[in-house]
Amino acid sequence: MTFDRFLRLAATRRGAVAAIVCAVAAAGLVPRPAAAETAGPTVFAAASLKTALDEIDAAWTAKTGRRVTVSYAASSALAAQLEQGAPAAVFISADIPWMDHAAGKDLIRPESRFDLVGNALVLVAPAPARETIDLVPGVALAAAIGDGKLATGTVASVPAGRYAKATLEALGIWKDVEAKIAGTDNVRAALGLVARGEAKYGIVYATDAVAEPGVAVVGTFPAGSHPPIVYPVAITKESTNPDAAAYVAFLRGPEATKIFVGQGFTIPKR
Numbered sequence: 600m601t602f603d604r605f606l607r608l609a610a611t612r613r614g615a616v617a618a619i620v621c622a623v624a625a626a627g628l629v630p631r632p633a634a635a636e637t638a639g640p641t642v643f644a645a646a647s648l649k650t651a652l653d654e655i656d657a658a659w660t661a662k663t664g665r666r667v668t669v670s671y672a673a674s675s676a677l678a679a680q681l682e683q684g685a686p687a688a689v690f691i692s693a694d695i696p697w698m699d700h701a702a703g704k705d706l707i708r709p710e711s712r713f714d715l716v717g718n719a720l721v722l723v724a725p726a727p728a729r730e731t732i733d734l735v736p737g738v739a740l741a742a743a744i745g746d747g748k749l750a751t752g753t754v755a756s757v758p759a760g761r762y763a764k765a766t767l768e769a770l771g772i773w774k775d776v777e778a779k780i781a782g783t784d785n786v787r788a789a790l791g792l793v794a795r796g797e798a799k800y801g802i803v804y805a806t807d808a809v810a811e812p813g814v815a816v817v818g819t820f821p822a823g824s825h826p827p828i829v830y831p832v833a834i835t836k837e838s839t840n841p842d843a844a845a846y847v848a849f850l851r852g853p854e855a856t857k858i859f860v861g862q863g864f865t866i867p868k869r
Contacts, residue, residue, distance in 0.1 A: 639665030640840045641686060643677040645693035646785035650810040651862040655855045665842050673785040675756040681706045688838040689847060691715060691830055694758035698831040705836055712833035715850060716864035719805040720762050720825060722818040725796045732818040741775035747799030748781040750789040759786035762825045763802040769824035806863040829867060
């Protein structure tokens with residue numbers, strides 16, 4: 600636009616507005632719209648992954664422009680949804696048995712499966728808790744709980760609950776505490792009960808304790824007292840999302856690994 604043309608436009612009210620817009624645009628002061636995000640993979644992930652995976656997914660979106668949709672729940676519930684035909688592209692379980700279950704139902708692509716991260720099992724109490732409990736065989740945990748509750752995942756199906764039952768049996772105290780257990784739909788729900796003071800103690804993953812400032816770790820269960828806590832990941836059999844393989848590769852890459860380790864997860868040997 601020439602300067603004369605600019606002056607002629609400025610002579611009218613409408614022209615003045617147009618002239619200002621043109622001048623601002625010419626000066627580069629009008630922000631360009633951000634690149635639109637496009638739909639990426641839908642992921643079914645164990646609830647205990649939420650804090651780390653939210654951060655990883657934000658990094659993935661920033662890098663690729665693809666938006667990840669995640670459904671967090673107990674691995675048992677997610678596997679059931681897959682059986683019912685839920686359209687997820689990626690499944691991340693909090694234990695091996697539920698991924699094996701999905702494989703047995705021909706719901707995943709076996710060649711895409713690998714162990715993503717590992718975890719530890721801890722006993723937590725509402726913060727600030729300064730006590731410590733030595734979780735050795737025969738520990739008087741039932742007496743410590745008293746009339747309160749011990750929160751964890753439902754022991755019949757939720758991975759955290761199954762790990763919890765295994766370690767309590769290994770320590771020889773399952774029958775002492777069984778009646779005191781408050782089973783929940785997923786481990787984050789159990790964590791919430793403790794953080795709100797609705798349960799005196801909880802058995803959760805070490806990474807859950809890191810993510811929730813309302814709880815404090817008062818003991819760590821011996822690794823040998825329960826099956827290894829492993830999170831396998833796989834692309835689903837029916838996935839048609841073109842980003843699924845790239846997303847799974849990103850999960851095992853250095854950027855995601857750094858976030859997982861920062862949240863307290865361990866990286867299995869592959």
